[in-house]
Amino acid sequence: MMKRSVFLFILFFLMTITGCQEASPDVIPDDELGRLQYLNLNSAYDDGDGRYPNRGQYELPDLYIHYIDVGQGDATLLHSEDFTALIDTGRHDQTDVVDYLEEQNVKEIDLLIGSHVHADHIGQMDKIIEGFNVKEVWMNGDEHTTATFERVVDAILNADVTYEEPRHGDSEIYGNASFTVLHPETLTEHKNNNSLVIKVAYGDQSFFIYG
Numbered sequence: 001m002m003k004r005s006v007f008l009f010i011l012f013f014l015m016t017i018t019g020c021q022e023a024s025p026d027v028i029p030d031d032e033l034g035r036l037q038y039l040n041l042n043s044a045y046d047d048g049d050g051r052y053p054n055r056g057q058y059e060l061p062d063l064y065i066h067y068i069d070v071g072q073g074d075a076t077l078l079h080s081e082d083f084t085a086l087i088d089t090g091r092h093d094q095t096d097v098v099d100y101l102e103e104q105n106v107k108e109i110d111l112l113i114g115s116h117v118h119a120d121h122i123g124q125m126d127k128i129i130e131g132f133n134v135k136e137v138w139m140n141g142d143e144h145t146t147a148t149f150e151r152v153v154d155a156i157l158n159a160d161v162t163y164e165e166p167r168h169g170d171s172e173i174y175g176n177a178s179f180t181v182l183h184p185e186t187l188t189e190h191k192n193n194n195s196l197v198i199k200v201a202y203g204d205q206s207f208f209i210y211g
Contacts, residue, residue, distance in 0.1 A: 073120030092123030115211025
């Protein structure tokens with residue numbers, strides 16, 4: 001009887017200790033993510049003030065990268081104190097990228113890139129050129145027969161923007177970031193394969209963005 005009592009006491013003690021431990025929030029609930037995709041590149045744990053400091057943003061010194069959730073398609077916003085860039089603009093039948101830029105109080109875009117001419121990548125580019133102060137536009141020089149592509153061309157022609165069709169090896173500096181084109185060298189008949197691939201370097205960090 002004595003051994004049984006000791007065993008039950010130890011079992012109860014272990015259960016009590018286990019029950020008092022606070023579980024770490026390994027997964028942030030979907031409703032906490034907003035419209036930014038969460039990137040688990042740094043600690044996601046609560047900072048003690050009820051916030052997730054790295055939620056939805058990969059933070060480098062003075063540089064923020066927002067991977068905007070547009071469903072099928074792409075839209076990536078980069079901004080710091082001295083420049084703003086947007087790579088791809090989501091679907092043509094939505095306004096979510098435009099809405100997100102307005103929510104972030106974006107007024108000026110130094111570099112707007114359309115990686116390739118499909119409507120889920122340049123879908124809202126015409127609205128962004130018309131609604132924001134866009135300084136420079138990069139596209140790959142491919143053409144398409146869609147109404148979406150025609151609207152983008154019209155918006156570029158009607159706006160006071162610099163237009164470029166960069167190729168492999170071309171590079172530009174915006175603020176403290178360099179944008180170097182890795183692809184394409186030449187265009188082919190495959191529009192997806194013609195996508196611009198960009199290497200962005202910022203300080204001692206670099207990453208790739210492609211459509």
